[in-house]
Amino acid sequence: MKAQDYPPAMRELIDCLCRLPGTGRRSAERLTLWLLQHGKTDAQNLSAALIRAVEQITACPRCGFYSTGEELCPACADPTRDASLLCVVEQPTDVLPIERSGSFHGLYHCLGGKLSPLDGVMPEQLSIPKLMERVKEQPGCEVILALGSDVEGDATALYLAEQLEKLPCTISRLAQGMPAGAGLSQADSITLLRAIQGRTRI
Numbered sequence: 001m002k003a004q005d006y007p008p009a010m011r012e013l014i015d016c017l018c019r020l021p022g023t024g025r026r027s028a029e030r031l032t033l034w035l036l037q038h039g040k041t042d043a044q045n046l047s048a049a050l051i052r053a054v055e056q057i058t059a060c061p062r063c064g065f066y067s068t069g070e071e072l073c074p075a076c077a078d079p080t081r082d083a084s085l086l087c088v089v090e091q092p093t094d095v096l097p098i099e100r101s102g103s104f105h106g107l108y109h110c111l112g113g114k115l116s117p118l119d120g121v122m123p124e125q126l127s128i129p130k131l132m133e134r135v136k137e138q139p140g141c142e143v144i145l146a147l148g149s150d151v152e153g154d155a156t157a158l159y160l161a162e163q164l165e166k167l168p169c170t171i172s173r174l175a176q177g178m179p180a181g182a183g184l185s186q187a188d189s190i191t192l193l194r195a196i197q198g199r200t201r202i
């Protein structure tokens with residue numbers, strides 16, 4: 001006798017949902033049941049939004065923040081932004097907490113990670129050459145290293161400071177207010193505001 005199981009299409013959906021971060025099998029089953037019980041519109045909207053995002057969202061060709069197609073992101077395309085201030089972050093998700101703090105009107109550069117030799121993340125895996133190019137194109141600019149305050153964030157900041165020292169720029173780093181061992185995405189906007197205002201030259 002064959003044991004009863006979900007039909008193939010349901011199993012496939014559960015398997016796909018299981019692969020999402022933080023989603024175990026039970027949660028994936030709950031989500032699947034919810035989607036099937038709430039009529040077709042929610043499920044169709046979800047699937048259309050997913051396909052649109054996957055097909056259209058790219059990295060901004062200049063800073064690496066999220067963009068659409070070949071376009072520059074809104075910050076890079078905004079001529080009123082202060083191009084002499086360049087804020088370097090680990091991930092594109094670190095940009096929005098800084099934007100929401102309302103304390104920064106310069107441009108961003110997303111590295112795409114932080115140096116971590118143990119995990120195989122070396123300088124060539126990060127968007128460092130592009131950063132150097134941008135700094136050369138803007139002599140006299142200030143580069144703010146807005147990296148996390150963990151060991152890898154520190155190592156990345158140190159490495160970048162060494163590389164940037166050869167270029168015509170000043171280098172600063174978020175100083176106070178950042179919680180130890182945490183990334184930017186966990187900081188609230190007041191903490192970030194203080195950290196940006198209290199940055200120190202290195």
Ligand SMILES: [Zn+2]
Pocket residue numbers: 060061062063064065072073074075076077
């Ligand atoms: Zn951009």
